[in-house]
Amino acid sequence: MPASTATAGIVVLDKPADVTSNRATRRVQRLFGARAAGHLGTLDPFATGVLPVMLDEATRLAPLLEGGAKTYLAEIALGIATDTLDRDGEIVSRRPVPADAIDLLAAAIPAMTGCIRQAVPAYSAAKVAGVRRCDLVRDGRGAPPTEKDVEIASIRIVEAAPPRVTIEVVCGPGTYVRQLVADLGEAVGCGAHAAALRRTRSGPFRVEDAVTLDLLERAGAAERPGFLADLRGRLPCPAIDADAGALETLSHGRPVEPDPSGGALPEGGTVLVASGGSLRAIAVFRSGLVHPRRWLGPAGVPLGGVRSAVLSCP
Numbered sequence: 001m002p003a004s005t006a007t008a009g010i011v012v013l014d015k016p017a018d019v020t021s022n023r024a025t026r027r028v029q030r031l032f033g034a035r036a037a038g039h040l041g042t043l044d045p046f047a048t049g050v051l052p053v054m055l056d057e058a059t060r061l062a063p064l065l066e067g068g069a070k071t072y073l074a075e076i077a078l079g080i081a082t083d084t085l086d087r088d089g090e091i092v093s094r095r096p097v098p099a100d101a102i103d104l105l106a107a108a109i110p111a112m113t114g115c116i117r118q119a120v121p122a123y124s125a126a127k128v129a130g131v132r133r134c135d136l137v138r139d140g141r142g143a144p145p146t147e148k149d150v151e152i153a154s155i156r157i158v159e160a161a162p163p164r165v166t167i168e169v170v171c172g173p174g175t176y177v178r179q180l181v182a183d184l185g186e187a188v189g190c191g192a193h194a195a196a197l198r199r200t201r202s203g204p205f206r207v208e209d210a211v212t213l214d215l216l217e218r219a220g221a222a223e224r225p226g227f228l229a230d231l232r233g234r235l236p237c238p239a240i241d242a243d244a245g246a247l248e249t250l251s252h253g254r255p256v257e258p259d260p261s262g263g264a265l266p267e268g269g270t271v272l273v274a275s276g277g278s279l280r281a282i283a284v285f286r287s288g289l290v291h292p293r294r295w296l297g298p299a300g301v302p303l304g305g306v307r308s309a310v311l312s313c314p
Contacts (some may be wrong), residue, residue, distance in 0.1 A: 006312045007032055008056040008301045009228030014210035015043055015051040024213065028053045031216050032224055040066055041173060041202050042125060046088050049199035050207050060282065064235055064270065068203020069153065072177050074194055076184065078163040081191035084123040085178035088224050095190040097163045105165060108187035109155045112180065117147045121179050150175040164195065204234035230304045231279070237287070238265055240290065241274035242280065247273070250281050255289035265290075278302050 011032070015024050021042045029037035034055040040062065043051055049072075054062060079097040083088030098104060120126050122143045123134045133143035151172035159166040167184075169177055178194045183285040187190025200207045211227045219227070246256045250273060258265060265271055265285040273290065278300035283290045 007225045008159050008299065009054075009225070009226065009298070010058050010061070010205075010231065011053045011055065011216070011227060012205045012210045012229050013039075013051045013053050014207060014212050015048055016213060017046055017048050019213075020045050021051055024051060025053050026217065027213055029055065032225075038062060040068075041070060041199075042084065043199060044196075044197065045197065046086050047197040049197075050202045050205055050210055051199070052202055052205050055228075057299075058301045060294050061235070061279075061301065064282070065203050067173055068236070069170060069172060069201070070175070070203070071168065071201035073158065073196075073198045073200060074167050074169060074177050074181055074198035076165045076167060076181050076192050076208060077195040078165065078185060078188060078192045079190045080163075080193055081182065081185060081192040084193075085121055085176075085182045086194040086197070089193065094190050097190045098188060101162050101188050102157070102160045102165065102189070104188045105184060108159065108184055109157075109182065112183060113152045113155055113185075114139060115151055117235060118150045118176060118179055118183075119250075120146045120148055121176055124176065125179070127211050148174065152180070155180075204236075205229065228302065231301070232303050235272060235279075237270040237272060238263075239274055239279075242273050246274075246278055247275055250290070250292040251281070251295055253292055255291040257288065257292060258285070258290050274303065275300070277304065 011028050013024060013028060015021065021039050025037050025039045036056055036059050038054050038059045040052040041055070043049065052065070078101055079095055080091055081093045083092050122134065125132050125134065127133070128136060128143060131142055136143045152175060153170040156168045157165060158168050165309045169180065179198055181192055183192045209229065216224060216227060240258050242250065249256050267285065269285055271283045271290055272279055272287045273283055280296050280300040281292050282294040283292050
């Protein structure tokens with residue numbers, strides 16, 4: 001199927017299982033004919049769900065979006081531990097599931113919420129001296145144990161039918177839900193692995209807004225830009241409209257004075273500049289002036305896909 005004309009924006013992809021995040025991103029890039037593409041928050045190959053894919057100038061919005069909270073549904077398989085902590089790994093232990101497993105699980109949850117230290121899985125893309133930990137393990141060299149600080153806002157048991165239990169996890173970026181599942185299994189006393197993992201939210205993007213690769217591939221070239229995410233109200237900083245003169249000044253790297261009727265702006269804070277329904281620049285407000293930091297090109301990033309929009313500040 002021929003690629004469409006390149007269009008800057010964000011595609012909220014519902015990533016299928018057994019496809020890497022990088023491969024899914026490249027498929028979206030090819031379908032849209034984009035020069036550049038990137039994704040927010042890597043999903044493991046076996047995992048599904050929300051994978052925001054940024055195209056062309058929208059890749060410059062990554063620093064504004066990559067720190068958002070994420071929500072997952074994880075299916076825990078109690079009693080079986082694997083080396084990768086998920087269904088794709090080799091079984092390393094089998095243990096009986098206690099009759100009171102759900103009570104033990106519920107009792108373990110409070111200690112695993114909040115700011116915690118979490119082990120980084122051996123099978124992960126985290127790097128040791130420039131080499132991914134999973135590559136070290138596969139080459140037989142092993143990965144040294146290491147931990148990181150993560151934020152887990154909540155863990156909720158959604159469905160319990162031992163040995164399978166489904167939990168909902170709300171957490172900050174960089175959290176390894178596979179590791180959380182394994183730790184919960186150890187707390188229960190029988191071990192566990194992630195039998196399924198689905199991300200239902202990544203920052204402002206939710207699975208209800210997501211589109212599948214199959215749908216994108218079936219759509220015509222002219223239809224695909226309509227699948228770009230509506231960004232109005234989803235970006236975590238104030239926004240201002242700019243007229244042609246202000247845009248010209250900003251495009252040459254010079255600051256402009258904002259219209260005071262637009263409301264107060266945070267000193268030293270990031271500000272988005274929009275015109276004609278598109279984001280045109282990322283700036284910083286300092287000493288009463290809007291200073292450009294990143295120019296988003298002559299066309300910018302449409303706030304509402306191919307639909308024009310009147311910008312409203314979050």
